[in-house]
Amino acid sequence: SYDLTQPPSVSVSPGQTASISCFGDELGDKFVCWYQQRPGQSPVLVIYEDNKRPSGIPERFSGSNSGNTATLTISVTQAMDEADYYCQAWDSTSVVFGGGTKLTVL
Amino acid sequence: EVELVESGGGLFQRGGSLRLSCAASGFSLSSFWMYWVRQAPGKGLVWVSRTISDGSKTYYADYVKGRFTISRDNTRNTINLHMSNLTTEDTALYLCVRGPPGKYMDLWGRGTLVTVSS
Numbered sequence: 001s002y003d004l005t006q007p008p009s010v011s012v013s014p015g016q017t018a019s020i021s022c023f024g025d026e027l028g029d030k031f032v033c034w035y036q037q038r039p040g041q042s043p044v045l046v047i048y049e050d051n052k053r054p055s056g057i058p059e060r061f062s063g064s065n066s067g068n069t070a071t072l073t074i075s076v077t078q079a080m081d082e083a084d085y086y087c088q089a090w091d092s093t094s095v096v097f098g099g100g101t102k103l104t105v106l
Numbered sequence: 107e108v109e110l111v112e113s114g115g116g117l118f119q120r121g122g123s124l125r126l127s128c129a130a131s132g133f134s135l136s137s138f139w140m141y142w143v144r145q146a147p148g149k150g151l152v153w154v155s156r157t158i159s160d161g162s163k164t165y166y167a168d169y170v171k172g173r174f175t176i177s178r179d180n181t182r183n184t185i186n187l188h189m190s191n192l193t194t195e196d197t198a199l200y201l202c203v204r205g206p207p208g209k210y211m212d213l214w215g216r217g218t219l220v221t222v223s224s
Contacts, residue, residue, distance in 0.1 A: 031209075033210040045210055045211060048210040095141065097150060097152065098150075
């Protein structure tokens, strides 16, 4: 089976840039999505097809994917960005999620 | 309002069966792939199953194959997940999700909690 690996936690100061990585074998050959899940809420799509933002997602959110690593970058991080973030890709006909990264803004 | 609303969760016995439902409103399910994703308490997202737009093909995670069945009724704008031979590891919040065919997941329901007791 295909695995996506994320760091369990990332910390960032308000106004700084946060980077969350997602590692998978030849991940750059796949499209990667990112979901934000605030406490007590359902996930929200923040990046799709590696680097595209859905309508309503701030420009502060960006993504990249190359080699074995996809990265979600949040610039000028705000307190409201504190959440769990999950990367997701396809492995043949199966959906695969990373284990999630808890972003703490402190 | 565009939304997905799940129902059918509750407390169940190990080895038992149940059916979850997901009702879509504000849009037609027929254009979308539909998914079930689960999240155990305090844990991450795990894909369970999906069905393509017309329901002719269904797919399952290995750990639910042979026990879970996904179905959809595009005329009623609903999807279902029949779960059988339940184990305590099936305890989770079950989320109904939609997505454009073969791409991402762009609308998530709030979920319905399934608790399996031993």
